[in-house]
Amino acid sequence: MSEVEELRARLRALEQENAALRRPQRRLSARSAIAGIVLVVAVLVAPIAAMGTWARLQLVDADRFVATFAPLAADPDVQDFVADQVTAAIDEQVDLDAVVGDLFDGLRALDLPPRAESALGLLQAPAASGLSSLIDGVVHDVVSSRQFADIWAETLRFTHERAVAILQDEPGTALQLGDDGVLSVDLGVVVERVKEELAARGAGFADLIPVIDRTIPVVQADALVLVRTVYQVAVTAGFWLPWVVLGLVVLGVLLAVQRPRALLWTSLGFAVVFLLLAAGMGIGRGFFIGAVSPSIMTAAAAGSLFDQLTALLGSTIVALALVGMLIAIWAWLAGSSRSASTVRGVVESGFGAVRASAEGHGLSTGRFGEVVDRYRGAILIAGMAIGVLVLLATRPVTLGAVIGVAIGLLVLAILVELIRRPAPSVAEPAAVLTREG
Known part of the structure; x- marks a missing residue:
């Protein structure tokens, strides 16, 4: 017992x-x-x-940065935006109407028959429009190509390295953030690729396109003002x-x-x-x-x-x-x-x-x-x-x-x-x- x-x-x-344990705690x-x-x-x-x-x-992390933004090269909206920017940059640097006008003026100097000279007048405007369409088509072909995706990724990596150098205040950095703080991608590489493609298609005027120094933003400035601190x-x-x-x-x-x-x-x-x-x-x-x-x-x-x-x-x-x-x-x-x-x-x-x-x-x-x-x-x-x-x-x-x-x-x-x-x-x-x- x-x-x-x-x-x-x-x-x-x-x-x-x-x-x-079950007794409630009152205080x-x-x-x-x-x-x-x-x-x-x-x-x-x-x-x-x-x-x-x-x-x-x-x-x-540069690899993570590139992996994040590289797929944008295949986005149709981004491709259209880049293509429009490249075309606008070429138009600003090359006066296509003047180029076509000089060509037709040279033809008129050959003392052509009246009917041929009249035909030249009718063909000048379509020729200028066709040349502009050719450039626009080549630009869109380049931007939608695999080569552009590779250029985009390489540019992103280079841009990231330069941006990190800026954010870390490293001396001798080539790229500087402006007062508006925009981080941009250089279009010069894309323009050079367009010139090569035009030359490959027999467009001799490609040599008239100069070296273009233009950038487009990748990350908006207002965010980058905070990015330096966040970094x-x-x-x-x-x-x-x-x-x-x-x-x-x-x-x-x-x-x-x-x-x-x-x-x-x-x-x-x-x-x-x-x-x-x-x-x-x-x-x-x-x-x-x-x-x-x-x-x-x-x-x-x-x-x-x-x-x-x-x-x-x-x-x-x-x-x-x-x-x-x-x-x-x-x-x-x-x-x-x-x-x-x-x-x-x-x-x-x-x-x-x-x-x-x-x-x-x-x-x-x-x-x-x-x-x-x-x-x-x-x-x-x-x-x-x-x-x-x-x-x-x-x-x-x-x-x-x-x-x-x-x-x-x-x-x-x-x-x-x-x-x-x-x-x-x-x-x-x-x-x-x-x-x-």
């Missing part, structure tokens, strides 16, 4: 501990207040960390700021009295701020297009430029919002609410039935299962920590990476539930001893 009394005493002690402790402040700061800094990482990848921040903090956010979250959750609840609201906060940031990008797109068109480029070209520039940032924001939602779901399941307890009970009953069926067929994990059961919480938390570290280490965070990590964690949780071998609860032997007594 002494063993029965001891078991009953242990049951009463456990019930008292549960009652103490906000200093520890909870500090935890709340730390977690709020982490949520507010998270979008800045995402933007800083994106800026670091786009502005510091410095990206270099110094773009890599470390996400780790700072992670550290703040860990610290805040450890300080919180109700850790699952703190993690739940923090994760929901992350999801909300990233969704708001995604909405802000949509609004920013409209402002960007309105700011650069039509004085800088067409609205279609500006839209293509903005979409290409922010494609990586947009996918990262969506991925991070999904991370927040997934962690919030896990925190809710780990909480003490009645609905979460019900869900956990159903899941544990299901896995318990599977384990019991396996043991009935002679399949048991034995001591290893008991160890897994003892450290089940630590294993799951370690898995989540590793998943978060993987996402931070493989930046930029993508939707595919988030889904992959989520599936990996789900598989880990299922394996833990199948492998673990729970020890008999205290209530079971107590109930048996009560029935025997």
Whole structure:
């Protein structure tokens, strides 16, 4: 009977501990207040960390910069914009009407018959128009060719290297940002390619096109006024700021009295701020297009430029919002609410039935299962920590990476539930001893 009394005493002690844990906290402790402040700061800094990482990848890494903007060479709106700019540059430097006029004046000096001279007058205007159409066609052919895509990529890389040198205040830089801060692509290379193509088609007037020094903007000036500051921040903090956010979250959750609840609201906060940031990008797109068109480029070209520039940032924001939602779901399941307890009970009953069926067929994990059961919480938390570290280490965070990590964690949780071998609860032997007594 002494063993029965001891078991009953242990049951009463456990019930008292549960009652103490469920007793509502009426006063906000200093520890909870500090935890709340730390977690709020982490949520507010998270979008800045995402933007800083994106800026670091786009502005510091030349390969990433070229990979972002190189596809624009195949965009029809961008091709039309570049072709129009090249044609306008040639027209400004070469007076086609004067060239055709000189040619026809030379023909008239040959003392042609009256009818032939009259015909020359009728042909002069169509000849000038045909020459202009020829140049326009060649320009569009060049701009839509693979050679132009290669020129575009090479020019982007060279422009990026010069821009980085400017942003880093390196002496002796050939390209200088103007007062309006426009970062531009040199059209001289494209014009030279057009001259080569015209010469290959037998257009002798190609030699009349001089060396043209003209640039077109790649990134609008108003953004680059901020880019210099963003670049410095990206270099110094773009890599470390996400780790700072992670550290703040860990610290805040450890300080919180109700850790699952703190993690739940923090994760929901992350999801909300990233969704708001995604909405802000949509609004920013409209402002960007309105700011650069039509004085800088067409609205279609500006839209293509903005979409290409922010494609990586947009996918990262969506991925991070999904991370927040997934962690919030896990925190809710780990909480003490009645609905979460019900869900956990159903899941544990299901896995318990599977384990019991396996043991009935002679399949048991034995001591290893008991160890897994003892450290089940630590294993799951370690898995989540590793998943978060993987996402931070493989930046930029993508939707595919988030889904992959989520599936990996789900598989880990299922394996833990199948492998673990729970020890008999205290209530079971107590109930048996009560029935025997």
